[in-house]
Amino acid sequence: MAELKVGLALGAGSARGLANIGVVQVLEEHQIPIDVITGTSAGAVVAGLYASGTSMDMIGRMTNELNWNDLVNFTITRRGLVSSEPIYQMLRILTKGQAFEDLAIPAAVVAADITTGEEVVISSGGVAEGVRASLSIPGVFVPVELNGRLLVDGALVNRVPASVCRDLGADLVIAVDVGWPPLRKNVRNLPDVIMSTIDILNRQSAKFRPIEADILLEPELGNVGSTQLNRAEEIIEAGRRAASAHVEQIKRKIRSRIDS
Numbered sequence: 001m002a003e004l005k006v007g008l009a010l011g012a013g014s015a016r017g018l019a020n021i022g023v024v025q026v027l028e029e030h031q032i033p034i035d036v037i038t039g040t041s042a043g044a045v046v047a048g049l050y051a052s053g054t055s056m057d058m059i060g061r062m063t064n065e066l067n068w069n070d071l072v073n074f075t076i077t078r079r080g081l082v083s084s085e086p087i088y089q090m091l092r093i094l095t096k097g098q099a100f101e102d103l104a105i106p107a108a109v110v111a112a113d114i115t116t117g118e119e120v121v122i123s124s125g126g127v128a129e130g131v132r133a134s135l136s137i138p139g140v141f142v143p144v145e146l147n148g149r150l151l152v153d154g155a156l157v158n159r160v161p162a163s164v165c166r167d168l169g170a171d172l173v174i175a176v177d178v179g180w181p182p183l184r185k186n187v188r189n190l191p192d193v194i195m196s197t198i199d200i201l202n203r204q205s206a207k208f209r210p211i212e213a214d215i216l217l218e219p220e221l222g223n224v225g226s227t228q229l230n231r232a233e234e235i236i237e238a239g240r241r242a243a244s245a246h247v248e249q250i251k252r253k254i255r256s257r258i259d260s
Helices: 014-029 042-051 056-065 085-094 127-134 162-167 190-206 229-259
Strands: 006-010 036-040 107-113 119-122 144-146 149-153 172-176 215-217
Touching: 006 014, 006 042, 006 162, 014 042, 014 056, 014 172, 014 229, 036 042, 036 162, 042 056, 042 085, 042 107, 042 127, 056 229, 085 127, 107 127, 119 127, 127 144, 127 149, 162 172, 172 229, 215 229
Parallel strands: 006 036, 006 172, 036 107, 172 215
Antiparallel strands: 107 119, 107 149, 144 149
16 A cells, blocks of 8 residues: 555543643654544544644643633533633634644534434534534533534544544554543432433444444543543643553554555
């Protein structure tokens, strides 16, 4: 195969999804090419930022220094409890207002159409808009209206979008699955109820959606919960360890595909 295209599919996982940052950092350090990138929810954030040319080292530092409360704008509407507008504005700045069509490498993010249940692959239009749709947890964030659809968190339909990587032309796909947080023992409020419900539904739906990857990275995150953004440094380091443990395997796989 003359030109092998390596794809990276970054999975959903809320706070646990910060492990995707560590994975990308290690692949870059070892000069493992990322020719195609896709992501869902938290993975969509990292995929969109990477494809936009944003430094993963800088993003890693930001996650440790950021006041996450500044990105939450509580609102009472019929469709959600929290507006994603502050997150969107930050994403728009970090992606430099780019559209998917402007990116140096093919990229896409996954959302779900809440009116039809369909998987929606977003690979055109504003990167920040697409990522915002992909991370909009239903019932928590207000759904995003985009291209005539009402979109929510893509984890409902395709939490590790390896298949989308292949559709974008990847010959070899590396996927990141950050696993499941422990179910909440103390369900204190409506957001807790919603998050626990979604966790349970996602666990069930994932049983019927195998991850179509050549190499699967599974960071060991133990008891890290979905909302524990205060553990960002620990989570990113888990992603780095998972990627580092597979570097030689990835390089061998790439060489064997090129030689075949």
